[in-house]
Amino acid sequence: MRPMPLTRLSFGQTGIIQWVSGEEDKKSRLMNLGFIPGERISLALISPLGNPRAYRILESTIALRSKDARLIGISIKERT
Amino acid sequence: MKKNSEKAQPVITVALTGNPNVGKSTLFSRLTGIKQHTGNWAGKTVDIMSGKRLHNGNHFLFVDLPGTYSLYPNSPEEEIARDFLLSREAERVCVILDATNIRRSLAFALSVLEIRPDAFLIINLADEAAKKGVNIDTKRMSESLNCPVLPVSARTGQGVNEMLNRLSESKPAKEQSFHAPYKPWLRKILQAVSEIKQIDYKSAFLYALAGDPDALNVSRAFGRSLDAVQSEIIQTFSECAGEIYGSCVTKKKMEPQAARADKILTGKYTAFPIMLLFLFAILYFTISFANLPSKALSALFSSAEAPLRRFFDSVFFLKPLAPVMIDGVYGVLTWVISVMLPPMAIFFPMFSLLEECGFLPRIAFNLDGAFSKCRACGKQGLTMCMGLGCNAVGITGCRIISSPRERMIALITNSLMPCNGRFPALIQISYAFLSVSTVITAFAVTGMIAVSILMTLLMSYLLSVTLLRGKSSFFAMEIPPLRKPAFFRVIAESLVNRAFKVLLRALAVAAPAGLIIWCLANISISGTPIIKHITDYLEPAGLFLGMDGAILTAFLLSLPANEIMLPLLIMIYLSNGSLTEIESVSSLKSILVQNGWTVRTALCSLAFTLMHFPCSTSLITSYKETKSLFWTFITFIVPLIPGVGLCLLIRLIV
Numbered sequence: 001m002r003p004m005p006l007t008r009l010s011f012g013q014t015g016i017i018q019w020v021s022g023e024e025d026k027k028s029r030l031m032n033l034g035f036i037p038g039e040r041i042s043l044a045l046i047s048p049l050g051n052p053r054a055y056r057i058l059e060s061t062i063a064l065r066s067k068d069a070r071l072i073g074i075s076i077k078e079r080t
Numbered sequence: 081m082k083k084n085s086e087k088a089q090p091v092i093t094v095a096l097t098g099n100p101n102v103g104k105s106t107l108f109s110r111l112t113g114i115k116q117h118t119g120n121w122a123g124k125t126v127d128i129m130s131g132k133r134l135h136n137g138n139h140f141l142f143v144d145l146p147g148t149y150s151l152y153p154n155s156p157e158e159e160i161a162r163d164f165l166l167s168r169e170a171e172r173v174c175v176i177l178d179a180t181n182i183r184r185s186l187a188f189a190l191s192v193l194e195i196r197p198d199a200f201l202i203i204n205l206a207d208e209a210a211k212k213g214v215n216i217d218t219k220r221m222s223e224s225l226n227c228p229v230l231p232v233s234a235r236t237g238q239g240v241n242e243m244l245n246r247l248s249e250s251k252p253a254k255e256q257s258f259h260a261p262y263k264p265w266l267r268k269i270l271q272a273v274s275e276i277k278q279i280d281y282k283s284a285f286l287y288a289l290a291g292d293p294d295a296l297n298v299s300r301a302f303g304r305s306l307d308a309v310q311s312e313i314i315q316t317f318s319e320c321a322g323e324i325y326g327s328c329v330t331k332k333k334m335e336p337q338a339a340r341a342d343k344i345l346t347g348k349y350t351a352f353p354i355m356l357l358f359l360f361a362i363l364y365f366t367i368s369f370a371n372l373p374s375k376a377l378s379a380l381f382s383s384a385e386a387p388l389r390r391f392f393d394s395v396f397f398l399k400p401l402a403p404v405m406i407d408g409v410y411g412v413l414t415w416v417i418s419v420m421l422p423p424m425a426i427f428f429p430m431f432s433l434l435e436e437c438g439f440l441p442r443i444a445f446n447l448d449g450a451f452s453k454c455r456a457c458g459k460q461g462l463t464m465c466m467g468l469g470c471n472a473v474g475i476t477g478c479r480i481i482s483s484p485r486e487r488m489i490a491l492i493t494n495s496l497m498p499c500n501g502r503f504p505a506l507i508q509i510s511y512a513f514l515s516v517s518t519v520i521t522a523f524a525v526t527g528m529i530a531v532s533i534l535m536t537l538l539m540s541y542l543l544s545v546t547l548l549r550g551k552s553s554f555f556a557m558e559i560p561p562l563r564k565p566a567f568f569r570v571i572a573e574s575l576v577n578r579a580f581k582v583l584l585r586a587l588a589v590a591a592p593a594g595l596i597i598w599c600l601a602n603i604s605i606s607g608t609p610i611i612k613h614i615t616d617y618l619e620p621a622g623l624f625l626g627m628d629g630a631i632l633t634a635f636l637l638s639l640p641a642n643e644i645m646l647p648l649l650i651m652i653y654l655s656n657g658s659l660t661e662i663e664s665v666s667s668l669k670s671i672l673v674q675n676g677w678t679v680r681t682a683l684c685s686l687a688f689t690l691m692h693f694p695c696s697t698s699l700i701t702s703y704k705e706t707k708s709l710f711w712t713f714i715t716f717i718v719p720l721i722p723g724v725g726l727c728l729l730i731r732l733i734v
Contacts, residue, residue: 002653007329012125020311026554027310027311028150028152028311028314029309029311029316029554029556030313030556031310031311031314031315032149032150033149033556033558034184034187034318036314036315036318037315038315039318039542044342044479045342045343045346045445045559046346046348046444046731047346047351047446048346048347048348048349048351048352048446049446049449049450050449051448051449052445052448052449052451052452052458052464053554054346054445054559054599057491058181058183058184059180059181059182059183060181060558060560061288061558061559061560061561062186062444062556062557062559063106063448063555063556063558063559063560064556064558065448065452065554065555066557068554068556
């Protein structure tokens with residue numbers, strides 16, 4: 001399956017992170033938070049205004065704005 | 081940091097480091113007995129705290145480093161943590177890991193082990209993790225990492241003695257060594273960096289992560305981008321952590337994705353009503369339960385006044401001081417205590433409970449959408465909540481916001497949130513004029529705080545397009561799991577650390593304020609007390625804002641402590657030279673009405689109470705935080721603008 005931005009992940013799906021982009025600073029920040037290629041990720045919460053969203057990664061829940069979540073590319077694992 | 085005791089007993093300095101939210105601060109309190117507040121949101125510990133502990137004749141100095149996700153510094157606090165670890169000032173390093181979230185903690189622990197192979201891994205919350213079906217084989221982990229791995233429970237104190245015993249051992253039992261399993265190409269690059277920089281090979285990766293120019297050049301020379309090098313380093317630690325996790329951690333069942341409570345707390349239609357409901361409930365309880373103890377306290381203080389006066393009168397050199405000390409200083413001090421202590425003793429513990437169960441990060445999560453539209457940071461929602469308790473606390477709390485621009489916005493707008501000291505005036509004026517029931521008053525005050533929130537958003541936006549121009553930056557926030565707070569401990573800590581501290585600070589400024597106010601009210605120039613001159617002078621400005629000169633004078637003179645505004649005003653109205661107690665709400669209303677108050681005056685006074693210049697403590701704090709007179713001035717002026725605007729609007733409409 002073709003990689004797609006993290007923002008397209010919906011509830012109940014599990015994604016595998018394919019790439020992380022963004023200028024140096026942002027990329028390493030994201031990676032330090034656990035958004036690392038190969039990791040499994042799922043959608044945990046959507047805030048009432050739709051943005052930010054919180055993702056389940058490395059056993060914790062991290063909120064990201066869609067602007068930053070777009071820097072992360074994922075592929076969808078089969079539905080769980 | 082290091083100090084030798086009289087017996088020249090060496091002090092062993094131990095640094096505590098770890099990801100945010102791993103219970104590091106709780107462990108620190110457990111180790112040192114220093115009562116330090118531990119909150120439940122990422123990056124709360126912003127100052128470096130240290131504390132001593134004597135164990136079996138060994139003197140320990142524990143240093144609680146700011147929580148950090150990586151050794152790649154994204155903020156000044158993280159830089160402090162990294163530099164302290166590198167400096168070798170600490171003889172022992174303890175990396176605290178959260179057993180319930182060990183996968184993430186491990187990657188950070190490995191990067192610390194790389195620069196400090198002598199580090200101890202302390203696994204906190206092992207008991208809680210076991211309950212959740214997560215079992216950690218610490219022996220195996222210790223063998224594969226070649227370092228001590230010790231389970232503790234910071235909450236119950238389990239394992240802490242063993243940890244201290246191991247820290248007491250002069251030398252680690254065996255040579256510790258951990259080597260990050262870099263790919264060969266990366267190893268060559270790091271080797272070259274260490275040669276150019278003339279540093280240890282093992283710490284070269286830090287220079288690459290920090291984007292050092294030499295690291296950039298070396299990477300290029302090897303045909304790699306710095307970006308690729310950095311990613312590879314992070315990935316190496318993460319993969320290595322994954323392997324160790326795989327071999328040492330067994331998990332019975334999968335964790336639920338997100339609790340149902342979370343879906344409701346952050347739900348599209350439920351989030352905002354619930355937040356308002358919590359706010360309403362806190363205000364309602366504060367209003368309805370604070371009244372009685374307030375009355376009891378003031379009765380107690382006034383009954384102590386007569387003996388105190390007799391004592392002053394009996395000592396000849398104190399006699400002339402009696403009026404200023406008793407009517408001035410004693411009057412103001414006891415007023416502040418009896419008006420301020422009961423609501424704070426109710427408000428702060430309730431607030432701390434919400435904080436401990438993890439509700440506050442969800443507030444920030446819910447509000448971030450609105451803040452991002454105003455080009456500010458959602459974490460500002462947290463500092464606003466803190467501001468409801470005390471603006472000075474909120475202003476210091478702005479350090480949790482990593483972008484300097486957004487931090488400044490949060491700091492400047494903090495005083496738009498009414499603090500505890502302003503609640504009494506808000507409550508009493510609205511109780512007297514707008515309603516006679518506690519429920520309706522709580523509603524009214526909730527509404528006023530909603531106005532404050534909207535104004536904060538508006539002013540944040542305006543600052544973002546003028547003085548602090550810029551777009552909203554990166555926002556990433558960990559949302560810790562909801563947890564049941566340790567009820568009594570939280571309440572006790574909150575009373576001691578928050579309510580009491582804020583009270584002490586208020587008293588420290590209220591005492592001299594009482595002295596000055598007494599002098600202004602009792603020293604006359606050409607037959608009229610100075611305070612009358614001031615109110616007359618301010619009368620036109622007061623009328624312009626829909627109030628009067630006396631109200632404006634009361635606001636100005638309550639600069640040191642907002643809670644004395646209303647009593648001060650009544651003192652001016654009754655012109656009796658000392659702070660006056662009002663027996664009932666109806667007598668408050670009749671005094672105000674006799675002095676020309678209408679509904680309009682009440683509304684304008686409420687608006688101005690809600691939004692005017694910050695108190696002197698907040699101003700001093702913002703100077704300390706910004707180190708700039710200019711920004712302190714902006715902090716002074718920004719809440720004043722919407723306050724004046726709202727007063728003028730009310731004057732137009734009502």
